[in-house]
Amino acid sequence: MTRLRINHITTYEYPRPVGFGEHRLLFRPRDSHDIRLVSTRLAITPKAQLRWLHDVFGNSIAVASFAGENALLRFESDIVIQHYGVNDPSIPIEDYARTLPFSYPASEQPDLSALVARHDPDPDGVTDAWARQFLAQSGASDTMDTLARMTRTIRDDFTYAAREEEGVQSSVETIRLGSGSCRDFALLMMEAARALGLAARFVTGYLYDPALDTGVDSGTVGAGATHAWCQIYLPGMGWTEFDPTNGSYCGTNLIRIGVARRPEQAKPVQGTFIGDPGGPPTMTVQVKVTREAEPVATTAAS
Structure with missing residues (x-):
């Protein structure tokens, strides 16, 4: 705590x-x-x-x-x-959801369907192709490993650029530019997860950087302003935090204020x-x- x-x-x-x-x-x-x-x-x-x-x-x-x-x-x-943020990514996912692809239970699908639906037009399948690169070449893909690698790849391969102007880049534009703000990265992660059949939602809030108190660089990016990340619904774990700007998940440094289906709603x-x-x-x-x-x-x- x-x-x-x-x-x-x-x-x-x-x-x-x-x-x-x-x-x-x-x-x-x-x-x-x-x-x-x-x-x-x-x-x-x-x-x-x-x-x-x-x-x-x-x-x-x-x-x-x-x-x-x-x-x-x-x-x-x-x-x-x-x-009291979760700091233990070993929390078990339900057996049927440990590998991709999987289907949500019929009782939950009506509530999750709008959060599985894509937000951005992607007629050329750019985001779909980007998301599929994280799947195993053959057989099933470990769900948590796939999402963790996706989160780290956004941090490592994309350039973070704070933007004060309103609006959010489409996932296709972020892939094309190779750069974006925290809200752009959150939407990319959401759309990529949705391309794999997962429910995702946008989160706005704040980010705690321990460097403010310790003076030791923590490598945290995005503190000092409002922050954005996403949650993905994983049976057994529930709504799970993923911060692609910092390549982290299930962390204790994210302070959730609001959630929404689309970034402009939060x-x-x-x-x-x-x-x-x-x-x-x-x-x-x-x-x-x-x-x-x-x-x-x-x-x-x-």
Whole structure:
């Protein structure tokens, strides 16, 4: 178990004041067996009215409503969690799913079908061909070994390039360019897994880099901003984390905030402005994830 503090600040600065439509904020993790929420604080400038809802995926969404105009829009989320991430990839997969290909049970197929369906058009089979290279030349392929090699290959063979602009590259474009951001790599991994008949979903959240606390380079890529990876549904293991940006899986350093079928359904901030800003806004994102010591229990004097 690790106690972590996540401070996430997103700021928009406009050349001149504008009005703001509703903004949907995806900052808060849901309590679960692997993430326990200790405390949370959300500060918004200018002042906003908040209401909360669960979206179609069960993510916790804050909806902010504004009055008046302002040239500054700032969201600061400060969260402390207890993280119980799995760090043991030997958790058993069900016997029938240990090798590829396999079929999900009939009782689960209706719920998983939309997550097995492909997201990107691939008329020339580029992603299919890329995914098939990880299968054994003959006979069955070990499921976990195939996915682990796919994850490491994306880390080793593709160039990581942080991109601030909106949007996600298609898996075909990422293969063609040989480079991408964490969200591009997540989608490539998802589409490749789906090409092998597996259910996959997009994850947005944060990445803890131990180097921030130890000063020793951990080789972690993608900290200091929001992070993206994917989950693949493996019978017996359930939804399993794969971070192709860092070539890791089943790790303890991923802090899940939201999941979705498509990347554009899991944006940390979504909203609109009203009026003529006099030019494009400037956006900055700052994320800091640090480890915290457990509070020391005290006993009242008798």
